[in-house]
Amino acid sequence: MDISTFLSKSDENYKMHSEIPDLLKDGPCCLGIDEAGRGPVLGPMVYSACFCPISKKQDLSDMGCDDSKVLTEEKREELFNTLHEASSKFIGWMTNILSPNYISNSMLSRTKYNLNSLSHDTAIDLIRSTIKLGVDVKEVFIDTVGPPETYQAKLKKLFPDINICVEKKADAKYPVVSAASICAKVCRDRVIKEWVFFENNEMDRNYGSGYPSDPTTKSWLRKNVDPVFGFPNFVRFSWSTASKILEDEALSVHWPDDDESEGDTSSNTPAITSFFATGAGDKRHRFFVENNLYTVETI
Numbered sequence: 473m474d475i476s477t478f479l480s481k482s483d484e485n486y487k488m489h490s491e492i493p494d495l496l497k498d499g500p501c502c503l504g505i506d507e508a509g510r511g512p513v514l515g516p517m518v519y520s521a522c523f524c525p526i527s528k529k530q531d532l533s534d535m536g537c538d539d540s541k542v543l544t545e546e547k548r549e550e551l552f553n554t555l556h557e558a559s560s561k562f563i564g565w566m567t568n569i570l571s572p573n574y575i576s577n578s579m580l581s582r583t584k585y586n587l588n589s590l591s592h593d594t595a596i597d598l599i600r601s602t603i604k605l606g607v608d609v610k611e612v613f614i615d616t617v618g619p620p621e622t623y624q625a626k627l628k629k630l631f632p633d634i635n636i637c638v639e640k641k642a643d644a645k646y647p648v649v650s651a652a653s654i655c656a657k658v659c660r661d662r663v664i665k666e667w668v669f670f671e672n673n674e675m676d677r678n679y680g681s682g683y684p685s686d687p688t689t690k691s692w693l694r695k696n697v698d699p700v701f702g703f704p705n706f707v708r709f710s711w712s713t714a715s716k717i718l719e720d721e722a723l724s725v726h727w728p729d730d731d732e733s734e735g736d737t738s739s740n741t742p743a744i745t746s747f748f749a750t751g752a753g754d755k756r757h758r759f760f761v762e763n764n765l766y767t768v769e770t771i
Contacts, residue, residue: 490563507615535651572707
């Protein structure tokens, strides 16, 4: 799993996948999806898919895959290496690393886009991307985000020819989801460990678990907030913990436009509606004339 490309551009998302053995293209396959790093205020969220022929489900189960949260880091690494070696035979995986910057910008965009919607869209993209690689996906198992019934109906509408199963704790019930969970967790752990702080590569790395409730994490955030530029890209600045620290520690920003209402006579900036004026002596802007744009009086 080569994460160097992401680490060199950690403000952008990065998707990668294993080899795709022919066996995955020659017969019906099952696919599992899970994530790692949904809750932390630090680092990326990683979504992974793992897939294998339906006829090889037992082989995958025999590898000993389990929910990544109940495994030690050493055991996760061991199992991932086993999965990766099997990718030349009958297993494939795909991982999408969602940068902290992307997550925060999405959640603070003008159009409402919460973490559940982002998670759903990422999972949908993994399914579509796997199918584009030629994998014959016939079954999908996903650890739910939000109400499982709603999520399953949404996926079923998009993929009517695929058997969809969305459940709570799917990572502990289905080996193919457990395998995806391991891929996601191993990827995130490696990214966190090898993160490059372009803002200051000598930055203190004692940031604790990365969860908002962790005192060590909170202390690290307060020590590493710049009064002008805010946090490094490692931080999800849309999280309430980070936002509160920005309010307390960073300088406030004053935008001159905040004091100006449209058409304010104290401002030299004309109101936008003035460009549509058609009164005597008024000259309409060339852009509106050439594009035949007029003021709407009635609808």
